[in-house]
Ligand SMILES: Nc1ncnc2c1ncn2[C@@H]1O[C@H](COP(=O)(O)OP(=O)(O)OP(=O)(O)O)[C@@H](O)[C@H]1O
């Protein structure tokens with residue numbers, strides 16, 4: 001697949017930070033599989049990439065290409081059958097508070113705890129804080145950051161989907177993980193809330209410059225949220241290319257450069273599929 005190699009090589013020159021700094025996360029030739037009674041499913045095949053401090057690193061690919069599986073691997077819930085994942089140089093073996101995950105589902109909060117309670121529970125149980133007072137202070141700082149300061153004593157069932165996702169983001173960020181893992185966190189939101197949440201996430205990032213790996217299958221979302229985008233092929237997921245996107249925001253949507261990048265990414269995702277279709281025998 002020389003086209004794939006060319007695209008990856010082209011992108012390799014666009015990460016100036018890469019040469020100077022050590023990666024926070026190094027995913028090195030990772031194959032992840034699921035074993036069921038009847039099947040062995042290869043979800044990702046020899047995937048490699050590096051994430052650097054303050055990257056907004058987006059993993060983009062079609063449904064079933066192994067994006068969530070990769071995040072599960074990074075989180076330490078799944079072990080590679082080939083290759084290695086290293087966080088700050090240490091091989092990932094188990095889950096740990098140095099990696100926090102935000103999921104797509106709205107029901108990821110503890111329903112019997114308030115907004116404040118959800119965050120302090122994570123801080124105390126994740127070993128980040130020793131006392132309730134310390135946990136509340138940190139929790140409040142992040143509740144404010146996600147603009148929920150009037151809702152700290154509210155229970156999850158009284159919050160909208162977007163508000164629940166803000167709590168999940170605040171809870172993950174309060175742990176100050178080395179890398180924040182976000183698996184399509186805005187996918188279940190309506191278009192307006194989704195856009196607002198993307199903007200808020202970028203503002204938060206401006207504020208604290210955390211390192212985030214953000215999974216999506218929306219090209220537009222990838223270009224808005226990402227500083228770098230890893231493009232994956234359909235099942236089993238392999239790396240097709242990596243591109244820079246740090247210059248684009250909501251203000252650019254529809255603009256010439258934005259559309260050109262979207263088009264380029266679209267072509268990279270669908271290039272092989274189009275070729276396959278063209279070579280299929282024609283039935284009449
Ligand atoms: N628990 C599991 N057991 C067996 N196979 C699984 C399991 N979870 C995922 N898979 C398979 O692994 C492959 C990758 O799945 P994964 O959920 O990582 O894809 P994805 O890129 O996140 O897709 P989506 O965009 O739909 O969320 C798919 O073929 C899927 O069927």
Ligand SMILES: [Mg+2]
Pocket residue numbers: 067068069183
């Ligand atoms: Mg998924």
